Amino acid sequence: MTASRPRRATLPDVAALAGVSTAAAGRALGGYGSVSEDVRRRVAEAARQLNYRANRLAASVRTGRTDTIGVVCADIESPFFARALRGISDVAHEHGFSTLVTNSDEDLASEREAVQLLLHKQVDGIICAPADVTQVDHLAQAQTGGTPVVLFDRVSDHLEADAVVVDGMKAAYQAVRRLLDLGHRRVAIVAELRQPREQDWARFLTPRTEVSLGELSPSEARLLGYLRAHWDAGVPVRRELVRRTGTYAAEAAYQQTKRVLALKNPPTAVFTVDNLMTVGAYRAIRDLGIAVPDRLSVVAFDDLDWTVLVSPALNVIAQPVYEMGAEAARRLIRRLRDPEPAPPGTLFMDVTLVERESVAPIPT
């Protein structure tokens, strides 16, 4: 026979032991209403004796608030989101909020599921990096239901919400433009581009300015920057240099990079659009034993701790990741606190082009 563990102590238990009403005990422990110093002490002592553990769920059912922010990362293993998460949770913690973190793996169905979960758990608000900026009905629904949403890393034209992002198009433009200005004429790009929306793709390759960032995934935006840099510089875009992995995986980037470097007329520079693409591409370059920057210049989106460990150190586009997370949290909390908040807006944060050793000019 097992000794049946005694029921966990509840507020009435504490109140009884302290010789006060449940309400008084609640006030003493919860720090609301007013209680005499005497009661406060007795209740605290009783709580200690009974090893009382407050049930914030019950409180939340009553108050309707959970003091919790839900976060939907696209890939929690990526250093980008890990760092952003810190920014988010530091700010949240500072304001008395906890964070409930979920992961979508850049998959729309998982994201929907994650958002449902967060809503069921009654989070006060949601920070989300949407897997597909054109499919955000579930987020709109959350807002309709009274749960504010802040977009992170991606804006959407289909959702009226605060957003914190960088202008990936502009950043890519500058980085690629620099390569072209240095004389490069064959610059490869390695990107996911998961939704091959055929018409968009065709549209993409035609010079035009009428594309909104709020319709593009980060990798699409960065590709567009790449394209525009070419158009503006009057350098023709070579389709064989635009490498689409179709999937968010280093291995695919590895394959694509190997293939592009094996062309009869290989690129003299390569631009990778994120973490995983960079890892894959760089591994290919290493395996092929290609000299950087002598035979190939390299520029990567996102700074990573290892980009200074390889030789030569990589030129990168660095995002203010921590600050982006922090700012997203700040905006959400502001909206939660303020009953009459300002209309939502998009905050564009500045990137930094970090020049290191992986880029060289083409001798003329």
Added chain:
Amino acid sequence: MTASRPRRATLPDVAALAGVSTAAAGRALGGYGSVSEDVRRRVAEAARQLNYRANRLAASVRTGRTDTIGVVCADIESPFFARALRGISDVAHEHGFSTLVTNSDEDLASEREAVQLLLHKQVDGIICAPADVTQVDHLAQAQTGGTPVVLFDRVSDHLEADAVVVDGMKAAYQAVRRLLDLGHRRVAIVAELRQPREQDWARFLTPRTEVSLGELSPSEARLLGYLRAHWDAGVPVRRELVRRTGTYAAEAAYQQTKRVLALKNPPTAVFTVDNLMTVGAYRAIRDLGIAVPDRLSVVAFDDLDWTVLVSPALNVIAQPVYEMGAEAARRLIRRLRDPEPAPPGTLFMDVTLVERESVAPIPT
């Protein structure tokens, strides 16, 4: 005047619209008890119409379960924990659990706070990488209160709980022993060793076997393996080659490594005990322009994606990180499901010594 948003629909609302009792609606939506197909359909339809959102908090208050696992990481930004977290949450998800993730930053006070938070939020169980294996009273208290705990990455002699770890001592022993067998006589080690428990430290440097893993932090365990390898090989330990950063920071490792490499009689090999130490140490090696492995052999604890990107690729001790996380979750869930669980035990998982290009023998 703002249109006051209508109250969120509740179960009684749905029930009313569907023309059934609250209980029936609950059963239909919650998937418990038995309901006719007809009722199920009407309720589902009503829920849809009202944009009903279940409140799982309320359910949890009633049932006493939250189907949530609390996790206390020591550093969520480290690839180690990020990957482990995936293992945890994949398994959790598979079994219908969510995860509530917190972070201690290897700080005991933060860890205590995190555990309190998790308990207040009524998580069903906790997976924790304790910041200090000798200070685990808060975890013991959680268990006493009926919330099972599984230790992750670290065992403690002061807590009777399941644990999933690797034998860092043995792994370090093997790696260092290999270096010694290759003729190295001056092998440096770079480690945190945050608690300089003076007596232990003295004890450490004296050959003896009576040290339990459950009293050591990971970095201490790895240091011990390093020491034992020396003792067994009959190679004297040089105190100036044991570099203690005292803090979990790459920068400190950078400084320590620079210093040790600047010795009049520098090491011919260096062993780094984790992620951050490796990043810092390797940066120092790179900055100093020291040829690896010709002038210096390098072995690192933990595999990281960049260890194959640098030239030469690093020899590493790889842990089955994902599996460790997954297994920790499995053990916790087993304990949650099984009312009469087996006595707790420690699972030691095997590491892999990955030979790459950063180690060379010393010519005799």
Added chain:
DNA sequence: TTGAAAGCGCTAACAC
């Protein structure tokens, strides 16, 4: 300042 009592939204007994 304090206590009694109602009720947050849900599930579990138990009767029908």
Added chain:
DNA sequence: GTGTTAGCGCTTTCAA
């Protein structure tokens, strides 16, 4: 299979 009812643990009127 379905409804009635009690109650999870807490906070919040409201009256004293």
